[in-house]
Amino acid sequence: MIRTLLPSVVDGVLLGFLYGLAAMGLSLIWGVMDVINLAHGAIIALGMFGVFFLFTGLGLNPYLAIILVALVGLVFGAIMYFISIHRIVNAPPLSTLLATFGVSMIILGISTAGFSTSPYNVDFSLGSVTAGPVTVLWTRIMAALAAMTVTALLYVFLYRTRPGKYIRAVSDNREAAALMGIPATQVLALAFAIGVMLAAISGGLLATLFPFSILSGESYQLRSFVVVVLGGLGNPLGALLGGLILGALEGVIPVFMPNSWLPVIEFVLFVIILLIRPSGLFGGSKT
């Protein structure tokens, strides 16, 4: 039992870092402006394709390619904020849910016309490492390390730099922050852009692990919802822990029951946590 359980859990937890990273973007945007970005999955998919074309077309190292993808994601996020969110950022949730879903449809519509829905694969390998019963691909370890690095950078940015402190201030109380002279609109745009960038990075890292298509983003978006709720909506660092829990669950559950029951358990858990602890497993009293 332990011989099948251990490798599966290690794989799951490493993958959990990526789930956490993707969810962090969603959680940051929610925390700062109460917007659920339904284009999250489409942007994850764009990140995958970005890495694919930079690697296959230009022969760039995938990890360097991710840096470029991140920059493009940041710019794209800012543009998306001003076009689709800015006008309605104070409207009821239905408006922003639908606006971001509209953006998702636009991205998927154009990309499907360009790339079709057939699967792509970044043909990149770093070999594997074996320790006892566990064999792990280096790409998975690198992806987890990259996710940890990005999380650490985000933490430093949010807690040690001025723009980061602005973001936290706006997240706490937008009116008060604006009265203190913080440029609220720019801060909202920056937070949205960073959220989109995190989605693009996680997409790029996922592309080095699995084959993907333009529609792959959706399943990661749904996982991000689960993770965000586990970690607490609006709590980006809780999202990483949520990601690890989901990754571990995905490692453990298939050992005990057929794989097809995994999503049933995930989503039932999701609804239950939303009902009994909407602030997340690690959240405080702020709901």
Next chain:
Amino acid sequence: MNKLTKPSFWLPLILVAALGIWPILSGNAARREMVYSLLMAIILASSLNILLGYTGYVSFGHVVFFGIGGYIGMYTMDVLGWHLALAVLAGGLSAGIMAFLLGTAILRLRGAYFALATIGINEAARAFANAFQPFGGPVGMTLNFHVYDSYGGAGNALWLTFYATLVLALVVIAASSWIKDSKFGLGLMSIRENEGAAEVMGVNAPAAKTWAFVASAVFPGILGALFFFKNANIEPGDAFHLARSVEMIVMVMLGGLGTVLGPVVGGAGYNGLRGFLIVNPLFKNVQLAVAGTLLLLIVLFVPAGVVGWLRQHVQPLRSWLE
């Protein structure tokens, strides 16, 4: 004023009845299929409007009830050998019971939390249908062709489901008018505007919300059983398609949130537009992107929808449009 003399009560009913009679008079099967998809959109949008438009709760899981009705209907017909009429009742009833149970639990959540919970429920339902062997797992269920013999052959069965769907569409619209003018409906709308204040004024919000949820769930449940009977095949992906839920929201928004005529106009308009985009050589490949752009423009610039906009800007139309 008596409800039955109000033009705004009759207008949507007459429009839909005329739409339904058109293929019946000509007996044209292609026209029937086109109208069928319009009626389906109208039923789904109007029923969602009871929750979304009147009560103000955003559900991304409305298609769950369509799927549950479909699965229960197919199971009772295919495995238990029930008659269509019974299966349709079972589909509607189980969707209603499910809504009652779910509603009691999740309607405590507000705003985006509720929306997220409905996404979770839809995905859980799809994953469940995918894993649950009595429902056929990932391949779903397929009706034996002989089933249609007891309804006078497949051709007759298609007409039968068309008539039933037309009646259902008229019932949904009448119910949605009735609810809007009733004390129950006023309670729902006050919950939409300010739930706390509504409770202070004596609206039993938890009960009202739950019954609104049940009312909006029964119709897609019945429709699901009818649709998958006609379709003869049900799969988890078809029954619990998240994008279909979003399409319903788009239809309601397009026509006008919280109006009776709005979902009728929006459902028919959205379907017409999509049909046009799919066959148009210029837009065929990017139809999703065009629909997305349209959605974005509506949300940003015409949030009241077509009917809401007309009501706001053209005074004489007010008594006709509701």
